[in-house]
Amino acid sequence: MYQTMLRIRLSEESLVDPILRGDICTPCHLYSGEEAIATGVCAALSKDDYIFGNHRSHGHYLAKGGSLQSMMAEIYCRDTGCSRGRGGSIHLIDPEVGMLGSAPIVAGTISLAVGAALAASIRKDGRVAVSFFGDGATGEGVLYESINFAALKKLPVIFACENNLYATHMPIRECRVNQPISRIAEPFGIKIHSVDGNDVLQVYEASRQAVETCRMGNGPVFMEFMTYRFRGHVGPDDNIQGCHMDIRPHKELNEWLQRDPIRLFEAYLLDNQLLDAPSLDNIRGETEQEVEAALDFAKHSARPKEEELSAYVYR
């Protein structure tokens, strides 16, 4: 889990300079600060289980076992990318590892996860589907329709809400009545977990229980993870055309930086003598190399051919 969180963080941060230089044209919604959620949830799943993501899904894809090289190539819009360079950062997919897709339509993949869970339930294959979405998706009706249908059919689906307190530049306190998001699931009579999303062990333990609930036929489960993004809504700092759009108070950001999920887990590993400082350094060194190799692979891959522009388009 430490390596996965670090792989996500270092690969996200490696994109900052190329984005600022204009080498990457696809919009990138960085996941820095939220790594413990994808990591802890996916650690509780098996390879055969399904996940669906949203616009901020680099971390979901990697945590489920997606290839870092294919992701980097996709972000660089190369033919070697996981969507053959047609999708970019916001359309990641790797069915081999159960990552059934991400898409930037807010709440757009929630009902697809319910569909995957319905298929698993009809086939009785024991698979669980997870839908990752942000607090912003709670403003979309399809979420409530999906929870209702899943509850009615007792589907093995986990609704995983990553509450980072903002939807683009809209603070949650300005667009929702003041109550925890997890309470929206109460009328449906399903299991609910409210979790510190920056504590990977807490995320893992709650997810393990949620997966078990689903496998026993007692799903669905709603999970709310409290967290914060360390970067802008899209790109490193929301400095769009010379105008800073990030209205989040510095004090708030600084307080959350003190609760960096990777630093917290490092402290846990050291305090409990599970790993020593040189081992942590080794993992960091290896991961840095892995990220560098993936960037190199992406940059040296060919772009899709112009004459293949409409290949793979559904007719």
Ligand SMILES: Cc1ncc(C[n+]2csc(CCOP(=O)(O)OP(=O)(O)O)c2C)c(N)n1
């Ligand atoms: C249906 C729809 N409405 C609006 C948008 C524009 N949009 C893109 S991301 C976003 C906010 C998403 O916030 P949240 O769900 O909290 O995820 P976060 O970015 O905080 O991870 C919005 C409004 C969109 N992509 N789709």
Ligand SMILES: [Mg+2]
């Ligand atoms: Mg949000």
